[in-house]
Amino acid sequence: MLRVAFKLAYFGWNYHGSQYQPHVPTVDGELFRAFERMGINARERRYRTAGRTDAGVSALGNVFALDLDTFDPWMVRVLNSHLPEDITVWAYRVVDDDFDPRRNAVSRLYQYVMLDEGYDVETMDEAARMLVGKHDFSGFAKNCRPCVREIYVSKVEKDGELLIYTVEGNAFAWNMVRKIVTALKIAGREKSPEIVERVLSGEQIPLTPASPYGLILKDVRYSFDFEVEEKGLATLRERIAENFRKFAQLYGVFRILSDF
């Protein structure tokens, strides 16, 4: 028996999240179906994932692991041939028998993209940087109390008409990144970074999670590197380029329509 970990990219808007649910399309569900076509019942193979993502959220480097009788890098190609166009496996690693992609992760890196709707970007960045360090994030989480996490990087940058929030930490609670983004937007709108301190210090401030479409789980990092599967990576890059063109067009269409 071999335990193998895989790096997984997916575009999330067609899925009800990554975690398996019967009767609705999920990323896990598509993976289970693809493995089934290869004669492998993933669910009976200690299938584990590094991070659960919500409906609409995309990933470049989520990770899952399962036990296999044999493994050859060719399996990645076969797996991709059975997966839909918006899910691509692009790297792998044979790991220790007790490997758990969630527990063994050293850090998670997320990015969140949003339209700059007149925010004060410096204030947002200042507010973002207040999150660096070890804090109780229960005010930014759902059903997590206490909720101590350590954040290594947290910053906001302007990129043309868009703002990008980058956050890396040891672990994230449910809805945490999207609730942080909502707090940063409030900070940027009110030109006051204070809201972050208030939430961190335990004040009850309701934060509706920001729209999922802007969120990417960019990477889950371990104490080792993965082997890239070149065909999978090439396919992923083509799919990214195609979607980039399409969404640039739809964004442009709505920018034109917004002037109306």
Added chain:
Amino acid sequence: MLRVAFKLAYFGWNYHGSQYQPHVPTVDGELFRAFERMGINARERRYRTAGRTDAGVSALGNVFALDLDTFDPWMVRVLNSHLPEDITVWAYRVVDDDFDPRRNAVSRLYQYVMLDEGYDVETMDEAARMLVGKHDFSGFAKNCRPCVREIYVSKVEKDGELLIYTVEGNAFAWNMVRKIVTALKIAGREKSPEIVERVLSGEQIPLTPASPYGLILKDVRYSFDFEVEEKGLATLRERIAENFRKFAQLYGVFRILSDF
């Protein structure tokens, strides 16, 4: 009996084009269903549209007309309440009994948005301007020979990372705008506007229509103005703003992923 014309906006990516086809979602099909819920069989009411658009193409100001027993602006609200979120009627006009939205149109205005993938924009604009005037466009059309149309405006402008092609003419043949865009891309890539002249002069150059997602039928113009239905217009503006945010995010997500 009253003949009434309506201005119609729709986001095209969920539809197999505007023209009615059984068994697949079309813009006409949704309109027929909405009228049906109001007890009106649109197909028996001399239903006509100004412009047929392909699958994926959006419109801000397409026009349809039909005969009604009575008309009150309130009908627009009822109609919108029966239409899906990506189709909105926002203006109307009681017209002459013999009004035909296609035949009576004075001009059509289209815009096409594309990603600037390193094109020579000046050359593209030069090539675009060669189309102004009366020409036989059969080389840019499908099943239209001869295919004389008059173009009033044809220009390419840069807008950040995007390019916008604007074209207004008396009428357009099937696939014409998207084939012109393909020719303009070739001109911009090869830094030579010549291809436009060659196609216009009858040389057989195969032109695959450019992706439909960037195309908007922005307006169909007549010798009269429409009355705006304020509630419909407000709804349309909200829907545009919401989609603008969403597609700005998805565009940003893929811009980030493109760096990978």
